[in-house]
Amino acid sequence: MKMKKIERVLFDGTFYNGKNPFHGGGEYGKAVLQKALERKGIQECGIFFIKSQPVQGNILTMCIEKGIRIHPICDIRNIPNIIKKYHYTTVYSAIPYRNWECVKSMEDIRFICSFHGLRTLELADMEASETGFYNQSEIINRDDFLYGCSHSENYKMNRELYKNTLLAFKNSKIITGSQHTKYSIYQHFPELQSLEIEVLDDPMKLQEIDIDIDEEKKILDIFKLRETNYGMIISASIWYKNGLRGILAYDAVFEKNYSFVPDDYKVVVLGVKNVNNFANRLKHPDRFVFQGYVENTVLEVLYKYAHLFLFLSINEGYGYPALEAMKYGTLCACSVNTSISEVCQDMVLYFNPLLIDEIENRILQSFSTEIRSEKEKIIAEKLPTVKKQQLKALEKIVNIIFNEA
Secondary structure, eight states: OOOOOOOEEEEOOOGGGGGGGHHHHHHHHHHHHHHHHSSSSGGGOOOEEETTSOBTTHHHHHHHHHHOOEEEEEGGHHHHHHHHHOOOOOESSSSSOOGGGGTOOTTTTTEEEOOOOOHHHHTTTTTOOTOOOOTTTTTTTTTTTTTTOOOHHHHHHHHHHHHHTTTTTTTTEEEOOOHHHHHHHHHHHHTTSSEEEEOOOOOOSSSSSOOOHHHHHHHHHTTTOOTTTTTEEEEESSSSGHHHHHHHHHHHHHHHHHHOOOTTTTEOOOOOOOOHHHTOOOGGGGGGEEEOOOHHHHHHHHHHHHEEEEESSSSSSSSSHHHHHHHHTOOOOOOTTTTTTHHHHSEEEEEOTTTTHHHHHHHTTTOOHHHHHHHHHHHHHHHHHHHHHHHHHHHHHHHTTTTOO
């Protein structure tokens, strides 16, 4: 009887290198690695990190405890020697966007990668600073900070980067989290239409956090918030996350003094680097709580007790945040762009993310008892199915990595 070949997988661990690992691709990579570490024979596998950068979180500890080989590298050109020395048969990358030219000639190596989107190509006609405010000299109207301008040079450069990733190995498998991303690849690379791409839900943990009720209350007190009496916006200083439009929409709601909006209703705005970029444009800055990035525990508590989570992103390859909020039954209003409607289905309210008036309209709808009740019912009915799909997808992703049916 022929013995099954043992897959020796080399994992790309650079998704947790650097100062800020709290992003969708990083959480995806961590979930895949955690699942892979449960397998027998994992000691035959390895993981590489960039030597000069810190490894965030507990990734390194997890790998050491399971006996997986650790490979600190200076740059990607170290990879061929590592593959040869330790006889790795597969390379897996959760965030593969880099030039893999050095390993292209290794025809016997399987390359599995999770491709999360082509944001820099899809947003090629938009350009802004991190805060969403333009600083290019060619823009005449400085107040026109909500719209974009062409930068074809960046498009060409990023197209080459993505193409190098997609064609890194002759024996490759591409996994994406949405049909949107799959067909965006075909759209931007018609020459790669024969490329095999499998769509599997992005894996994530949907269980509720285990935090003492007193600790939850303490967190709300720090932000001076009451349960279900605040809106929530995240990643506000990243321009394509579009937080500014949501902030302006909420400010318009406060200006009109609606009787059904409590006088002490607040909006928590996270991921803010420069408060003045936002507060100076508001008529009611006292109704907003601006904060930088927060720890996961704090983020979860804020998701849990929000009256409305406003997910304003102009571009997503999947869209974790709304699902993270909905696991607590929190009502969400979301951009209808890219993959978001595919992932969130009819569990949320939708709006055109470029129209402040429409965002304001959905904020008003969030105060309707009837609308809230309807969406809560749909969330309770459909979110467990999404969770099952994600868990099933995670199993399949790991099976693909280890070359099992």
